[in-house]
Amino acid sequence: MAEHVARRCCLGWDFSTQQVKVVAVDAELNVFYEDSAHFDRDLLEFGTQGGVHVHEEGLTVTSPVLMWVRALDIILERMKASGFDFSQVLALSGAGQQHGSVYWKAGASQVLRSLSPDLPLHKQLQACFSISDSPVWMDSSTTAQCRQLEAAVGGAQALSCLTGSRAYERFTGNQIAKIYQQNPEAYSHTERISLVSSFAASLFLGSYSPIDCSDGSGMNLLQIKDKVWSRVCLAACAPHLEEKLGSPVPSCSVVGAISSYYVQRYGFPPGCQVVAFTGDNPASLAGMRLEEGDIAVSLGTSDTLFLWLQEPMPALEGHIFCNPVGSQHYMALLCFKNGSLMREKIRDESASCSWSEFSEALRSTEMGNGGNLGFYFDVMEITPEIIGRHRFSAENHKVPAFPRDVEIRALIEGQFMAKRIHAEGLGYQVMPKTKILATGGASHNRDILQVLADVFGAPVYVIDTANSACVGSAYRAFHGLAAGTDVPFSEVVRLAPPPRLAATPTPGASQVYEALLPRYAKLEQRILSQTQGPPERIPQAQAPLLTLPAQTH
Numbered sequence: 328m329a330e331h332v333a334r335r336c337c338l339g340w341d342f343s344t345q346q347v348k349v350v351a352v353d354a355e356l357n358v359f360y361e362d363s364a365h366f367d368r369d370l371l372e373f374g375t376q377g378g379v380h381v382h383e384e385g386l387t388v389t390s391p392v393l394m395w396v397r398a399l400d401i402i403l404e405r406m407k408a409s410g411f412d413f414s415q416v417l418a419l420s421g422a423g424q425q426h427g428s429v430y431w432k433a434g435a436s437q438v439l440r441s442l443s444p445d446l447p448l449h450k451q452l453q454a455c456f457s458i459s460d461s462p463v464w465m466d467s468s469t470t471a472q473c474r475q476l477e478a479a480v481g482g483a484q485a486l487s488c489l490t491g492s493r494a495y496e497r498f499t500g501n502q503i504a505k506i507y508q509q510n511p512e513a514y515s516h517t518e519r520i521s522l523v524s525s526f527a528a529s530l531f532l533g534s535y536s537p538i539d540c541s542d543g544s545g546m547n548l549l550q551i552k553d554k555v556w557s558r559v560c561l562a563a564c565a566p567h568l569e570e571k572l573g574s575p576v577p578s579c580s581v582v583g584a585i586s587s588y589y590v591q592r593y594g595f596p597p598g599c600q601v602v603a604f605t606g607d608n609p610a611s612l613a614g615m616r617l618e619e620g621d622i623a624v625s626l627g628t629s630d631t632l633f634l635w636l637q638e639p640m641p642a643l644e645g646h647i648f649c650n651p652v653g654s655q656h657y658m659a660l661l662c663f664k665n666g667s668l669m670r671e672k673i674r675d676e677s678a679s680c681s682w683s684e685f686s687e688a689l690r691s692t693e694m695g696n697g698g699n700l701g702f703y704f705d706v707m708e709i710t711p712e713i714i715g716r717h718r719f720s721a722e723n724h725k726v727p728a729f730p731r732d733v734e735i736r737a738l739i740e741g742q743f744m745a746k747r748i749h750a751e752g753l754g755y756q757v758m759p760k761t762k763i764l765a766t767g768g769a770s771h772n773r774d775i776l777q778v779l780a781d782v783f784g785a786p787v788y789v790i791d792t793a794n795s796a797c798v799g800s801a802y803r804a805f806h807g808l809a810a811g812t813d814v815p816f817s818e819v820v821r822l823a824p825p826p827r828l829a830a831t832p833t834p835g836a837s838q839v840y841e842a843l844l845p846r847y848a849k850l851e852q853r854i855l856s857q858t859q860g861p862p863e864r865i866p867q868a869q870a871p872l873l874t875l876p877a878q879t880h
């Protein structure tokens with residue numbers, strides 16, 4: 328009996344850029360099952376690279392929506408084959424790569440409601456999407472729509488004050504506007520638009536899941552203070568958008584019980600609760616049990632840096648999202664597009680495709696890299712808006728190449744100096760008790776984490792799995808079960824294993840980087856002024872271009 332009780336669990340899912348992952352967490356908050364389906368390796372028929380298709384013009388980036396469905400089928404079948412006891416699952420929740428959108432065709436809700444347990448999901452959902460290739464967060468093709476949206480609300484800062492961010496190309500409102508403008512027929516055949524997170528939740532519910540406020544904050548559509556859609560933003564993007572999105576809900580909401588499909592096909596209990604899915608970064612915040620003053624660095628496909636905030640301070644750089652676990656609070660996020668895929672490229676070019684050779688280069692070079700600094704943005708970066716590789720000698724002369732080991736250290740030091748400089752730009756300061764919590768695939772690499780500790784002058788901790796978005800989703804599922812009783816999230820996760828110390832700053836690091844950081848910041852400004860720089864923004868005072876209904880705020 329004791330063993331039976333011990334196996335009761337919650338599942339946490341992550342529909343991220345390169346894979347779908349799952350963990351099972353027991354009532355003592357131990358992870359006892361992990362699996363993943365990798366799009367490029369396990370789903371060759373979709374022909375993705377890094378989980379996506381980059382279109383010919385280089386700006387549009389999409390993923391096949393059925394690939395995500397197929398990945399879920401694969402994992403569930405593997406769990407079943409391994410003897411996983413689905414009957415013990417009390418609740419589940421999940422995360423999705425942020426900003427990506429899914430377009431359900433008219434009639435899809437009926438198909439979702441009547442799924443046959445005899446067939447896998449992908450066979451039944453084939454005709455359910457009006458757009459088969461979903462735009463994802465790497466897309467940067469919506470600059471025109473961004474400028475239209477900012478103009479509609481009176482400028483970039485006004486949009487940021489309202490929604491937590493100025494207009495960003497990957498943010499979902501701008502993506503929806505592009506689809507409406509370029510493919511109005513598909514738009515009019517769409518009965519529901521989901522984020523990747525709420526799409527995944529819908530698969531488990533067998534009906535449309537609402538969008539949660541935290542992931543909803545990455546759309547340029549949600550009024551983050553009032554937690555309602557901004558009617559002015561909706562109207563600036565596309566008609567009838569409110570009914571296609573449904574109302575947003577608090578992130579800790581139970582959105583329903585699992586569909587009978589999973590009960591009959593896999594043996595889930597009919598009472599298994601589905602807690603609203605959220606974005607992968609908000610879910611990681613939950614998984615790492617971030618405390619005020621700490622800083623989280625996620626080194627996944629994208630690199631992100633996030634902080635817990637009591638009060639929103641929207642600006643022209645970075646994003647403010649509703650907090651996924653504290654409904655009155657917020658989180659700040661900076662996103663860097665040239666993360667793991669950029670590191671993989673330099674690994675392949677300069678370390679014979681080997682992470683251990685890459686690590687050896689970091690170990691054999693000195694902190695500060697002899698003054699050599701590098702900027703590596705093979706795709707247009709988000710923070711800052713720069714493209715290209717730019718290398719500088721200790722005398723600030725532009726140089727065309729570095730020796731292999733110097734190149735590797737310049738990449739990693741440059742990536743972390745950029746993170747510190749832009750976090751400080753948001754008002755963040757490293758304090759004596761600051762902890763850095765690292766997660767994501769590259770947090771497996773000790774030598775990368777050592778550079779992170781040195782550049783920030785603070786210790787770096789990791790949790791036992793690099794899948795903090797999955798673990799956070801399972802924790803959120805437990806919290807969802809308890810939410811009716813007003814138990815705070817911190818109480819639900821009190822017994823979770825503490826983060827492990829992975830790296831402490833090397834003596835002398837702070838002197839080295841205090842000298843280098845201002846140089847790096849100046850060179851970044853120099854590149855920005857010499858390259859195209861950020862797109863021109865409409866002055867805030869300019870009148871809206873569109874005739875719009877009254878706002879709800």
Ligand SMILES: Nc1ncnc2c1ncn2[C@@H]1O[C@H](COP(=O)(O)OP(=O)(O)O)[C@@H](O)[C@H]1O
Nearest residue numbers: 343344345346627628667682767768769771772
């Ligand atoms: N030992 C390692 N050193 C550096 N990077 C690594 C290592 N192992 C895995 N990675 C990186 O982790 C990335 C995947 O991270 P992950 O957080 O799983 O991505 P996502 O959640 O976006 O799908 C890979 O692209 C790979 O470059």
Ligand SMILES: O=C(CO)[C@@H](O)[C@H](O)COP(=O)(O)O
Nearest residue numbers: 343344424425464627628629
């Ligand atoms: O765009 C953002 C955050 O604003 C990205 O962080 C996506 O959420 C993708 O996450 P990963 O798959 O890289 O973890």
